[in-house]
Amino acid sequence: MQSDRHARSGTEAAGGDPTTGRLLDGRYRIGPRIARGGMASVYEATDIRLDRTVAVKIMHPGMGDDEEFAARFVREARAAARLSHPHVVAVYDQGEEDGTVYLAMELIPGHTLRDVIRKEAPMTPSRALALMEPVLSALAAAHRAGLIHRDVKPENVLIADDGRVKVADFGLAKAVSADTQHTATGGVLIGTVSYLAPELVVDGRADARADVYAAGVVLYELLTGSKPHAGDSPIQVAYKHVHEDVPPPSAVAPGIPAYVDALVARATARDRSLRPADAAVLLHQVHRVGQALADGVQDDPELTADLAPMLLHPDTGELVAVDDEVYDGSHDGEVTSPIGILPGRTVERMPAAPARTPAPVPSRPGPPPARPPARRRRWRGPVTLLLLLALVLGVAVGAWWFGWARYTSTPAVLDLTRTAAEKKLDAAGLQMELGGPDHKRLRIDGKVQDMVGQFSETVPVGRVADSDPDPGARILDGGTVTVVLSLGPERYKVPSVKGLTEDQAQDAITGKHLDFGESIGRWSDSIPAGTVLGSDPRAGTVLRPGTAVNIFISKGPKPVEVRDWTGRDADKAQAWFEDRGLVVDRGTEEYDDNVAEGHVISQTPASGTLHRGDTVKLVVSKGPELVEVPGGIIASGVDAARAKLEALGxxxxxxxxxxxxxxxxxxxxxxxxxxxxxxxxxxxxxxx
Incomplete structure (x- = not known):
């Protein structure tokens, strides 16, 4: 999540919110609030366990008691945690304490795409596409995982101070399944109204193409500085999404190439079947448009036609970019299509019917006609009919040519090798280029090389897993088909984390598209505390993305509780300490009248905790000190003998x-x- 240091007020940071300052779940010290939404608030916080700054999203009080909202909040953690992508805000943890449900996630210091729009829009198409590329890359990763964001908008695109772009708040993302769909009448409409796809407004059902629509609206906003639909109420805006097309950006910002208009039109088509299938397809189209812009191409009719299919304008007879087929219509000078009335951009002009000049009306009766009227009508009738037939035939031929004849069907190349696919497309008069959202280093013909494509559990490596356009779709003669080769199953090796810190190990694991499991402490006599000993599974193990990897962390040497051996056998004391890895120093021996020889007089330390390798010092008794009884006592006087003996002690x-x-x-x-x-x-x- 984002932390905008410049926007946060002093009052907010001072702790007006009672949540600020709380130690959540014994781990997260909650700081100032940095964002607030309909379901939850986001706080800057300190993870005291790992000593790092995070963003903590806390559900609003009372919502945790609603099982439906709480379940959706928990699904947010599980769904977002499945995504490991450089342009997706990482989710670290999820939990609950005393009814408070929370998420801990990556903190992104910086600003949002909304701030960029305020400062820079309208911007050049190249700049707009550069900002959209990481957003679409993140959405493509979500779509591959079967997740829909459902709330794509500039506020959910975070831009770090170092320029990194990340998509946040997958809190409304859902796994694509029937039991998670919501309808407008019987369920919950989720999303921001300015970016809602028409199908979300109508019945609440969405797939990846709803995110494509929202991304297209964001692109329009970058290009023009304004939203495509406005109204006095959210209902009016939603109505326009259903009944009005997003206008071409060039109508607001002149100078935008026609193929950029076509890209926006394709992404925001009201009929979702006309949009790119998912963000990966739209990303590929963005790359094509970006290349044309980089080459300085101002007008590319073929690229425009590729992106925006054709439709016949009912009044002017012009072809306008809407769909792959030519439709007829008559709606007050606008264009009709399967999704309603659409304005369009002129691509080519169809021949219009010749105007007829009416016969002059005489002011007074004239001479009788040279020929009988009946014969005159017989001549004019066939000519008029021939003219009408010629006009209809011309229109039909034009429609046939522009709408059908110059197109061909995309041949099926799925499961073919690259060489076979290229030959088949070449035979159909089409060009082939390689594409795909993923890349992988593979050994091909004995050489290691980077290969672009997409991961697949079912299609063998190097064979075609997808194509754009789809097999059977209409494409211009000589057009280009993007072929996506299979990179095989997506697998990653567990990295070596031995010798790293806990944070470094976590980063290494998540950087390989694997999930961090838990840290397990183990005693070690040789490895300093806090250093990683290894992982489970071991380094080099090949795993599916998202598999949890645990790490073992040194807790340092195992502590030994010291036992007091004073007054007891020194040999036994030494053996006890050495069995526990301690070093015994018994170099000091003393006479002691009260402690038997070979027993411990004193011990240092006598109690407390030591670790393996530490030293215990023992003072051992030599028993009482012996002296010789002197001679010359017998036959001496008693008093003299007493004095001599007492003098000797x-x-x-x-x-x-x-x-x-x-x-x-x-x-x-x-x-x-x-x-x-x-x-x-x-x-x-x-x-x-």
Whole structure:
């Protein structure tokens, strides 16, 4: 969707709308409103999950409660998401929160085609066709997918600041099926009245040719700066679409070549059977007209006749461009056709009937006639009859020549090879050119080359899948038949996304006409978090367009919840940490009177979360520190022995021996001199 930074008012951006500032579905931070329609409003928003700016289309409050409107809104997401085309606004996401139904889509900073019309129209035909080409390319992609836009208008054509042209709001698009049609009496008429095809007004039924009609009206508006039909009310405008033709643009903007008028007339024919079958066909005709303009051709009668079929004007006897057959009519000087009364452009003039001069009226009786009156009437009658017969024959021959004889039927070339089709057309006196909406690099005769045509699930590669005109259609002798070759089934390889960011991977996938599925997180010890590990299906897998591709994204190393091993066996602690990918540093050992040898005195960190490759430091106990009990204690005085032992850190306990005499000398000690005991141990002295 479009964001027009210059048009947005300060009040709007300040958040007068209560939706502004809301965090929708826990993902989209809603910003200022940038557009409002009949069903929904569009806001600029930030996707906080992917950190990108998007456009979010939110259904108006209360409409989500109407199941019909809600279902149509959801169909919009599914229909638009099927389209992956550089000139179609991309749809990213669709969801619902507390009754609020929304779409998240591509944001296009810039302006609309309506702004271009205001500033530049009327514009040159070349400029107008250049603007229409990407629009028709987008519609052609939709028509190939079986979708109809139904609301083609300048407001739905977005032009980015960098010049990219994108068609927006496929919200009214519908899959072509009987159960989705609406009639004017029993259903809903969808679309903008200035661009409605007559059949939409009459019975609400539409196919791809309704979009062709709307595109033709937009082209007229680019060329002239005004809409073809105006009225005091929408009903009056709709009535004119049904009962009046779009006038030739040259009537408003003189100097426009006749073949450009013919292009507009063909696209906006009220009888939809006279229009191009879809946007791809109209795009091909636009290319032909664009080439003529580029070559500086001001008048090309053959191209004009090709684009605008023939019709006989009832009053002037002139041929006018309307249809492939010559019709007769008598409606007050205008031209009749199967679709009503149509004005037309003169192509060739038919011979008119010679005027008869009335006989003079005598003022008084004259002499009797030289011959009997009966004989005079017999002479004039046959002559008059011969003149009338000659006139009728001349008109018939002219009509036969201009309406039939110089035309031939297009031969059927479907399913033929290119060479066979060219030979068959050449034998019929026709030229062949290759066309088609798609292109593909193919290996032909051992050489890789770009080939234009269209994808087909049923027609083999290189054979004719379509032709314009259709087989059996009338075409001028020596005319050109556009042959569309089959490119085979439309398939695309899954791109390699390993090592990309999530956004880059999504762009790579959608750039191959595939759909992005979902991101799946996986732990990785070697790949940084946020980097794509791969895809499912794998890179190189050949898929149909629109197939979903998932990606795997690194979540970084898997976290390890640290366990406290203080006071427990250090060997077991080391094995536990190493099993979880952690590095153990137990280079520090200390004596500890309270922790057994080989057990953990302390651990860093003692708790929390680490990742594989991180280090845990263990301080391991060597047990209590041992010292030697000194000698020279036996037979020494008790007081002197106590002082010596306490000076070495021992505690001293004095007791009387079994042989106590009261002399005050050490008779015996425990432990004995030379024994290794923990520092600070108690030594018992037995005195005599």
């Amino acid at each position: 021992f505690r001293v306990d004095v007791q009387n021996s079994d042989h106590y005499l009261g002399l005050g000398y050490v008779y015996e000690m425990d432990p004995h001199s030379g024994d290794m005991v923990p520092r600070g141990s108690t030594i018992t002295l037995f005195q005599i």
